[in-house]
Amino acid sequence: MENWTVYHPTQQDRVIIDDASFFVRAGEVVGIAGLMGAGRTELAMSLFGRAYGRGHSGSIYKNGEELHLKTVSDAISAGIAYATEDRKKYGLNLIDNVRRNVSAASLFKLSKNGFVNGNEELKVAEEYRTSMNIKTPTVMQTVNTLSGGNQQKVVLSKWIYTDADVVFLDEPTRGIDVGAKFEIFTIVNRLAAEGKAVIVISSELPELLGTCDRIYTLAFGRITGVVDAADATQEGLMKLMTQERSAANGGTEEMEQAQS
């Protein structure tokens, strides 16, 4: 992705993402670290079929080919997935059951001539219940009865089932217990091992340092730096994450040097 610039959806001249560039290799876990309001979610959502903002400019490349993603369904068929940070608001249909939530983004895989194969859908949901260790008596359970961690696993199942090879995970561990956090990071590593490119967005620096190969820092809508997780420290990252806009220009140059 290069020179990605996005404007605020309602305030037309307010720049939310300014000239951001980053890249991810297949099989790599990349972190995007930033404070609340740095534009992390906006960055990912605007990439995901322009689900956020307006006046997008810049280009997205996958395997050397430029992608033109105008809608979310374009992005899904291009093999991009975005698991939201706010699963209750943006991720799940809470009044529906596990089975339909898992299949929600990939009905095209389960349907023929517009008709959904309900039994095949059940089978898929059961498979994910086992493989993702979703704790629910049956997949016919409505998701609002599940715990946060299990809801998050439903969200992940939904996006993994789209067969995406570029997966954005926005705050995947928000509001869930330690055991579920561990399971989620096991899943992240498994995805990378399967050759998918995973981008984890988080403000939990220890978690990022523990799972990612490289970490980009985002501050005030600009990418202010990139460091290898091996030689990154929390202090160093925090410094980049809090750079003011005036200083951020220098940061962009640093990042370009790091890329070259």
Add this chain to the structure above:
Amino acid sequence: MTGTAHLKDIVMRNLRQSGIFIAFVAIVLLFTQLTDGTLLSPGNLTNIVLQYSYILVLAIGMVIVIIGGHIDLSVGSVAALSSAVSATLVIKEGMPWGVGVVAGILIGILVGAWQGFWVAFVGIPAFITTLAGMLLFRGATWYVLGSISLSPFPKAYQDIGNGFANGWLGGNGYDLFTILIFAFAVVGYAVNTVRGRMARIAYNQSVESVGLMALKIVAVGAVVMAFAWQLAQDRGLPYVLIILGVLIMVYTVVTTRTVFGRHVYAIGGNLTAATLSGVKVKWVNFGILLNMGFLAGVAGILYSARTNSAQPAAGNLFELDAIAASFIGGAAVTGGVGRVTGAMVGGLIMAVLSNGMSLMSLGLPEQQMVKGLVLLLAVAFDVSNKGRAGTK
């Protein structure tokens, strides 16, 4: 996990769905008692079918609109416009009755596309769009009819709303054809239930016990065949019932088994989540309202055939009956929940209430008050039910 769920469990879990059936049976029994059995007499059952079929047609479309999280206030006016256009072509211009039917339905589709455009692509809430449509198309009806009513229609046109498939296979004081059609439907239902159960077992899902399933099939079969027997003793199988039956089957499949149906539930359940799952929200909303327009067109034709006229005031308050039927039938005010079959039972509850009270020679004032209270109680039940599910 193959196991048998307990009866109590099933009833509790499906309270929203089964409660409505229990309420329906209770109301039918109550009015049968109060009217000394007149309610279930052959003639009266046939009348209920003829009088309320167009409300049920509207309720099919309305429940889909409500599942999608919208509301449509314009259906009465749209039905009136459809019947007005049809009547003008058939009665004034002397065209064949088929032309009127097609034109009326086309008008419905056009209106649906118009409202769908404003709701889906301009982003006006359906409440406002259809409130405007209610005025707009009522005005258009007056304009087309010149504020006078048109009648009569040719016999063939009237038959759509008043005719019967009778005596095709003969019978001794009852219509064999009617009985056969219903028997066929019951067998179809039984086969479908058994096959569904076998598929669930093949995919290792829990199923209800064989006994319970058999009981369900026998109960449904008995009720349906009793109904068929009564119809067969009177005038036979009404054409509207065939139309209604086909529509109910088609739309049950559309809402439960198609991608479009799933997307409607997804949008109503959580709009932003649906958008972020790649649902083409605008096109689905457009489709919902287009379909509502189509069904309003059909209802307009049925109504004009039934009353053998097109009137400027036709279809007044139809929208409220259709909306009430959907909510009584278990649709949620917030969207994302509802069933075509539920809306049909909801519509029948309204029909039996009106019809039963008419038989008891209670007037419109009492009928309106009772129907209002029933609607309020049904939604109150839904709200309290949801509160309980939330704390579970």
